Amino acid sequence: MPIQILVLDDEKIVGERLKASLEKEGHTLEIFINPVAALNRIKEKVFDVVVTDIRMDDVDGIQVLEEVRKKSQKTKVIMITGYATLEVARESLTKGAFDFIAKPFKLKEIRGAIQKAEDALQAEEN
Amino acid sequence: MQDVLISLQPDLASSIAIRYACRLEKLVRFTMQVIHIPNMDETGHSHGSGWVHETWENAIVQQAREDIAKLVQKEFFHYSTVEPKIIPGERDLVILEEIRQKKYDLFIEGLLHSFEPDRFFQKLDSMLYRSLPCPALLVKNLVVLDRGIQIVGTPDTIPSLLLWFFKIFNNLPADPDIFVCHFETSWEEAVFMENDAALISDIENDFLKRGKTVGKIKTVKGSPDGLALLVRDHALVISAYPQSQSYMAQLLSMSPCPILFCPEFKID
Amino acid sequence: MRILFAADEHSYSTDALPQVARLGENTWADITLLGVSNQSKAMADIVNTYYKKLSEYFDPKLSPYQQSRSEGNMKTGIHKQITTRIRRGNPSREILEEAKKAECDLIVIGCSTQKDYTWKDAGDVPLKVAKDADCSVLVIKEDKKINKMLCCLDHDNISQESLEMVSQMITLFHADLDIVVLTDSEDVQGKIEKKLSWLIDYYSTRDIFPCIELVKLTNLETFVSRKVRWGLMAMWMGKKSILERVFPSSKVSRLLKANESSVLLLR
Numbered sequence: 001m002p003i004q005i006l007v008l009d010d011e012k013i014v015g016e017r018l019k020a021s022l023e024k025e026g027h028t029l030e031i032f033i034n035p036v037a038a039l040n041r042i043k044e045k046v047f048d049v050v051v052t053d054i055r056m057d058d059v060d061g062i063q064v065l066e067e068v069r070k071k072s073q074k075t076k077v078i079m080i081t082g083y084a085t086l087e088v089a090r091e092s093l094t095k096g097a098f099d100f101i102a103k104p105f106k107l108k109e110i111r112g113a114i115q116k117a118e119d120a121l122q123a124e125e126n
Numbered sequence: 127m128q129d130v131l132i133s134l135q136p137d138l139a140s141s142i143a144i145r146y147a148c149r150l151e152k153l154v155r156f157t158m159q160v161i162h163i164p165n166m167d168e169t170g171h172s173h174g175s176g177w178v179h180e181t182w183e184n185a186i187v188q189q190a191r192e193d194i195a196k197l198v199q200k201e202f203f204h205y206s207t208v209e210p211k212i213i214p215g216e217r218d219l220v221i222l223e224e225i226r227q228k229k230y231d232l233f234i235e236g237l238l239h240s241f242e243p244d245r246f247f248q249k250l251d252s253m254l255y256r257s258l259p260c261p262a263l264l265v266k267n268l269v270v271l272d273r274g275i276q277i278v279g280t281p282d283t284i285p286s287l288l289l290w291f292f293k294i295f296n297n298l299p300a301d302p303d304i305f306v307c308h309f310e311t312s313w314e315e316a317v318f319m320e321n322d323a324a325l326i327s328d329i330e331n332d333f334l335k336r337g338k339t340v341g342k343i344k345t346v347k348g349s350p351d352g353l354a355l356l357v358r359d360h361a362l363v364i365s366a367y368p369q370s371q372s373y374m375a376q377l378l379s380m381s382p383c384p385i386l387f388c389p390e391f392k393i394d
Numbered sequence: 395m396r397i398l399f400a401a402d403e404h405s406y407s408t409d410a411l412p413q414v415a416r417l418g419e420n421t422w423a424d425i426t427l428l429g430v431s432n433q434s435k436a437m438a439d440i441v442n443t444y445y446k447k448l449s450e451y452f453d454p455k456l457s458p459y460q461q462s463r464s465e466g467n468m469k470t471g472i473h474k475q476i477t478t479r480i481r482r483g484n485p486s487r488e489i490l491e492e493a494k495k496a497e498c499d500l501i502v503i504g505c506s507t508q509k510d511y512t513w514k515d516a517g518d519v520p521l522k523v524a525k526d527a528d529c530s531v532l533v534i535k536e537d538k539k540i541n542k543m544l545c546c547l548d549h550d551n552i553s554q555e556s557l558e559m560v561s562q563m564i565t566l567f568h569a570d571l572d573i574v575v576l577t578d579s580e581d582v583q584g585k586i587e588k589k590l591s592w593l594i595d596y597y598s599t600r601d602i603f604p605c606i607e608l609v610k611l612t613n614l615e616t617f618v619s620r621k622v623r624w625g626l627m628a629m630w631m632g633k634k635s636i637l638e639r640v641f642p643s644s645k646v647s648r649l650l651k652a653n654e655s656s657v658l659l660l661r
Contacts, residue, residue, distance in 0.1 A: 055600065076471075081421075082558050082561045082562070082600070083561055083562070083565040083600070084420040084421040084422075084562055084565060084566070085420060085565055086416075086419055086420050089419060089420050089421070089422060089458075090453075090456045093456055093457075093458060093471075094456065096471070097471060098471040098472060099422070099471060099472045100421075100422040100458065101395070101422070102395045102420070102421035102422065102423065102562060103558035103561070103562070104395075104499060104554070104555035104558040104559055105395065105499075106497070106499075108497075113472065116472055137587060138587040138590055138591050141591060142594070142606075238575075238606055238608055239605065239606060239607050239608065240607065240608040240609070241607055241608065241609040241610070241613060241617050242608075242609075242610055242613065266606075267603075267604075267605045267606055268594060268598065268603055269603060269605070270603050351620075359570075382572070382605040382606075382607060
């Protein structure tokens with residue numbers, strides 16, 4: 001099932017790697033390196049999956065998670081972090097992150113998480 | 127406001143030094159003049175004399191001006207409007223002359239921290255450091271300034287160091303820690319002394335008189351190696367110019383922190 | 395992240411467990427607890443004990459390992475796994491094979507508190523694993539506070555994964571980062587300077603301000619034995635690493651043995 005995915009990471013390379021791989025599978029991707037622009041887009045549109053970095057300038061991943069939750073309970077949020085603290089890990093959990101992926105990660109790992117999100121979405125529809 | 131001279135080369139040590147200086151400037155306002163002494167040996171020798179030599183030298187100075195301007199611009203655009211001084215010549219002499227003429231309050235330069243202390247000792251031994259009329263800040267690393275200041279000395283040097291501290295960092299919001307060393311080469315591990323009450327009380331009174339407070343005061347006995355762990359964690363270490371190869375020099379060579387060397391003469 | 399915790403029955407393995415728990419809880423890593431022994435029954439009991447101990451570290455309501463996350467078609471999110479494995483045979487070989495099979499990012503292994511990096515009944519297993527694994531390896535000597543992380547990196551060739559692993563460890567231990575620059579001479583060559591400058595930028599934009607220290611290659615062993623008693627030493631030992639190129643493997647072993655602290659081998 002093709003799904004709508006928003007990817008937000010201030011490191012350009014993360015979005016680029018995901019775009020090449022996930023578009024092949026028929027998914028639609030919107031890539032952002034600017035968190036404010038991504039938040040505005042999240043307010044406009046309901047995505048199936050949001051993949052977001054946690055530590056960024058101006059906005060952090062937890063704010064993105066909260067914004068997504070305000071817009072939709074259905075959207076699966078996958079958090080990525082290079083600096084995994086217990087506080088952020090727990091906050092992500094209590095605020096309903098679908099997955100939390102610590103760097104270094106293999107592309108396969110994010111693709112796996114997106115696949116699981118897709119399965120969960122499908123199961124919820126049925 | 128203090129006048130600062132910073133010596134830069136197009137290298138990592140200078141890049142760290144200017145970044146650190148710019149952060150410090152936000153806490154202790156000062157004006158900063160960049161100086162660069164191009165290394166004529168590295169760029170080869172001119173074969174000619176007179177006009178040929180002058181043209182060759184001008185070309186090198188112009189190239190150096192561009193390199194240094196780039197470095198300054200990259201690290202701190204605020205200072206990019208101040209023209210760096212590019213003066214060919216023997217480095218120590220040129221810097222010393224500039225400091226004496228313009229009466230700078232502080233000299234800053236970078237030196238990467240090294241496990242082998244040779245270059246650090248060479249610096250202390252240099253004509254420049256032995257003759258400087260003002261303090262010199264040797265930036266070894268880019269350390270965050272909220273780690274505070276540590277004044278490191280012996281019972282003899284602490285009083286004059288406190289005067290320098292009050293002169294240069296009078297407006298600093300943080301309270302400095304004081305570390306008084308009693309060097310004992312036979313003591314490998316550091317031993318904290320508890321019988322220095324008079325010295326501690328003098329230091330506290332000195333701060334009180336000026337309406338200021340001091341951080342932690344530690345008086346410690348040990349070898350330079352044993353004390354090294356205790357001079358690692360501050361944003362700035364303040365010390366008197368030590369004799370090269372002295373115990374104090376050995377201790378400071380092991381510290382990765384930026385070090386402010388203060389002359390021992392009395393100040394106003 | 396996937397973590398493999400390789401353990402035997404001795405106290406140093408138990409002592410390493412809290413670090414595995416912290417890593418797991420902070421990073422939501424899938425964790426495999428692996429016991430290697432020719433006496434499978436006894437080892438199964440030991441690994442089960444480790445599993446119970448590990449589970450006890452986690453707050454049942456705030457852990458990605460909680461059972462409720464696996465119910466209801468992942469409505470609450472992905473349930474992270476803690477699996478147990480027992481292998482028979484040569485310990486280091488079995489650990490490396492399991493790590494490869496499970497596609498681990500990090501192997502965590504405890505070792506004796508002596509300078510020799512051994513397992514009591516099986517010799518230099520931690521050392522062999524550290525040297526031959528494809529992924530990063532964290533060898534833990536005692537469960538003691540790590541204040542500094544001393545990274546002996548080959549600055550010409552460091553991998554992105556190594557940098558990320560370093561960042562995770564600094565965050566995990568709330569440690570300061572010291573970068574040790576190995577030099578052949580007094581001067582830092584232009585190429586290394588550029589890389590170092592890039593590294594300082596990389597970390598400082600992430601609010602990490604590493605201290606740089608130059609060390610001559612010939613003095614590395616002395617440096618290690620004197621400097622790392624209070625921290626975690628990290629060394630990059632990828633195929634292009636200067637340590638791999640310059641030192642024979644016996645020298646690398648000696649280097650590790652000169653060190654009294656825990657070690658992170660980065661790849």
